[in-house]
Amino acid sequence: MDDNLEDLYQEIILSHNKRPRNEGILDPHDSEAEGYNPLCGDRLQVYVKLAGPTIQAVQFTGQGCAISRASASIMTEVVKGMDEHSLDAKIAEVMELLTAKEEPMIDPLELGELAALLGVRKFPARVKCATLAWHTLAAALKQSGSITTE
Amino acid sequence: MPSFDPVAIRSDFPILSREVGGKPLVYLDNSATTQKPLSVIDALSRFFSHENANIHRGVHYLSREATNAYEGAREYVKAQIRVPDTHEMIFVRGATEGMNLAAHCLASRVSEGDEIVLTIMEHHANIVPWQVLAAKTGAVLRFARLRDNGELDLDEWKSLFSARTRIAAFTQVSNVLGTVNPVVEMVAFAKEREVLTLVDGAQALPHGSVDLTEIGSDFYAFSGHKIFAPDGIGGLCAPREILDSAPPYQTGGDMIEKVTTEGTTYRKSPERFEAGTPNISGAVGLAAAFRYLEGIDRAAAAAYEESLAVHAAEELVKIPGIRIFGTAPGKAAIVSFHYSAAHPHDVGTILDTEGVAIRVGHHCAQPLMDYLGVPATARASFAFYNNESDVEAFLRAMRKVERYFG
Ligand SMILES: Cc1ncc(COP(=O)(O)O)c(C=O)c1O
Numbered sequence: 438m439d440d441n442l443e444d445l446y447q448e449i450i451l452s453h454n455k456r457p458r459n460e461g462i463l464d465p466h467d468s469e470a471e472g473y474n475p476l477c478g479d480r481l482q483v484y485v486k487l488a489g490p491t492i493q494a495v496q497f498t499g500q501g502c503a504i505s506r507a508s509a510s511i512m513t514e515v516v517k518g519m520d521e522h523s524l525d526a527k528i529a530e531v532m533e534l535l536t537a538k539e540e541p542m543i544d545p546l547e548l549g550e551l552a553a554l555l556g557v558r559k560f561p562a563r564v565k566c567a568t569l570a571w572h573t574l575a576a577a578l579k580q581s582g583s584i585t586t587e
Numbered sequence: 588m589p590s591f592d593p594v595a596i597r598s599d600f601p602i603l604s605r606e607v608g609g610k611p612l613v614y615l616d617n618s619a620t621t622q623k624p625l626s627v628i629d630a631l632s633r634f635f636s637h638e639n640a641n642i643h644r645g646v647h648y649l650s651r652e653a654t655n656a657y658e659g660a661r662e663y664v665k666a667q668i669r670v671p672d673t674h675e676m677i678f679v680r681g682a683t684e685g686m687n688l689a690a691h692c693l694a695s696r697v698s699e700g701d702e703i704v705l706t707i708m709e710h711h712a713n714i715v716p717w718q719v720l721a722a723k724t725g726a727v728l729r730f731a732r733l734r735d736n737g738e739l740d741l742d743e744w745k746s747l748f749s750a751r752t753r754i755a756a757f758t759q760v761s762n763v764l765g766t767v768n769p770v771v772e773m774v775a776f777a778k779e780r781e782v783l784t785l786v787d788g789a790q791a792l793p794h795g796s797v798d799l800t801e802i803g804s805d806f807y808a809f810s811g812h813k814i815f816a817p818d819g820i821g822g823l824c825a826p827r828e829i830l831d832s833a834p835p836y837q838t839g840g841d842m843i844e845k846v847t848t849e850g851t852t853y854r855k856s857p858e859r860f861e862a863g864t865p866n867i868s869g870a871v872g873l874a875a876a877f878r879y880l881e882g883i884d885r886a887a888a889a890a891y892e893e894s895l896a897v898h899a900a901e902e903l904v905k906i907p908g909i910r911i912f913g914t915a916p917g918k919a920a921i922v923s924f925h926y927s928a929a930h931p932h933d934v935g936t937i938l939d940t941e942g943v944a945i946r947v948g949h950h951c952a953q954p955l956m957d958y959l960g961v962p963a964t965a966r967a968s969f970a971f972y973n974n975e976s977d978v979e980a981f982l983r984a985m986r987k988v989e990r991y992f993g
Pocket residue numbers: 618619680681682683684710712713758760761762787789790810812951
């Protein structure tokens with residue numbers, strides 16, 4: 438159990454939780470969305486600035502657990518330069534990462550800091566915490582307003 | 588003679604000896620649901636092995652026996668909580684259905700501009716049915732606030748009453764703060780103003796015996812699963828006069844008097860509100876739980892579990908960044924807290940790896956969370972079968988949280 442816990446709360450996760458990158462309202466922004474996890478009552482706002490079809494900057498605000506904050510923080514750096522299509526592909530990859538039964542066959546180097554989220558796999562109850570920011574960003578891009586994890 | 592032996596009592600609850608994830612189970616989620624004593628488990632097994640049949644309809648021996656078991660359970664439970672003669676107890680799924688049924692029965696007594704007084708510490712089950720009623724009738728809800736220690740501000744609550752107040756609904760014990768409300772005084776105040784009262788007893792019965800004759804409320808709702816009985820059974824106690832003049836809730840078998848092609852007349856309560864085959868085994872299990880509690884000195888048990896909660900809280904606040912919600916005098920054995928360094932979900936996950944089961948989240952009390960200014964809390968809730976080593980395991984696990992996040 439403790440090994441799993443060490444994997445979940447790796448230094449990278451804890452440090453992103455404590456000092457998230459790109460936290461705060463992005464001013465100005467082209468689009469925003471709110472994500473809501475009804476299970477725990479956490480709310481997360483994601484703000485996007487676009488340059489044409491590509492993401493120029495993403496920031497977030499809101500309350501959340503270490504997993505959701507770290508995931509949001511890492512996301513804000515990973516998605517820069519992506520368009521809606523490549524973001525969808527990235528989200529699919531993150532979902533695979535978080536829910537795969539077997540150790541995913543992905544090169545950790547290629548994953549970068551996202552690899553820190555691999556530990557969530559052993560805690561199925563926490564997967565929604567890790568995906569909230571990503572789904573909220575996708576909603577912001579699609580301008581669909583608000584989403585929930587349910 | 589009822590007695591209480593905190594050591595012996597643990598062997599009444601088989602689940603307490605199991606392990607979770609390789610660690611002994613430390614069950615501190617008793618406000619969510621309680622564990623079941625062997626006597627309740629055996630009563631269910633005995634019912635299904637010997638007495639099971641449908642009730643109120645068979646002429647055969649077994650059906651008579653099952654009917655006696657079901658109606659006997661009702662009478663026994665009513666006597667245990669001293670339901671007044673003017674009242675009846677409807678078997679419901681639990682406190683949630685009880686509150687919904689109460690709101691249903693009161694719908695015709697509320698009209699536009701009437702007021703319903705609630706408190707900000709209510710469980711969603713004692714808020715949403717009234718919101719629905721208000722939306723249907725045009726009634727208005729008023730929420731009473733709390734003092735800093737989580738006590739109801741009684742003066743403010745009283746000041747919410749006006750000539751338009753029709754209903755006051757409040758919990759006896761808060762599932763988040765542990766606050767015990769002065770329900771006898773509150774009911775008396777409302778009664779003087781001819782305001783109907785509902786007391787949510789879901790968290791009161793687990794921590795002591797209750798006397799509905801003394802409380803005097805019109806409605807009282809509770810859940811069996813929170814008092815060592817099975818889930819899916821509970822009670823709503825209400826005046827016969829209100830019940831029998833209310834329209835039916837669900838319709839079907841057992842609740843009808845006469846059905847013709849022209850229409851139907853309905854039976855009086857309790858059958859009026861128990862359409863279809865009810866939770867017969869649940870009623871038997873509920874009676875068994877009350878029979879189990881009858882053998883326990885509830886005052887001694889409550890003092891014991893409170894001492895565990897007090898010890899846990901005293902040690903907990905030594906961790907820098909811990910804030911405890913609800914410190915009212917005489918509060919029930921519930922410790923809700925927030926840790927500034929870690930979100931409640933992270934606390935819950937780490938505690939779980941030590942076998943410690945607590946509840947994290949909004950506890951179905953989002954208006955209270957908003958009022959307290961937190962999205963969620965962590966909550967350790969105690970029952971009389973917990974012990975000092977549970978408290979120690981909890982505190983050890985909290986220090987592990989501190990190692991990760993502090
Ligand atoms: C104060 C209070 N009221 C009502 C309820 C609802 O009870 P149930 O879910 O058993 O219907 C609960 C359960 O958590 C509660 O704590």
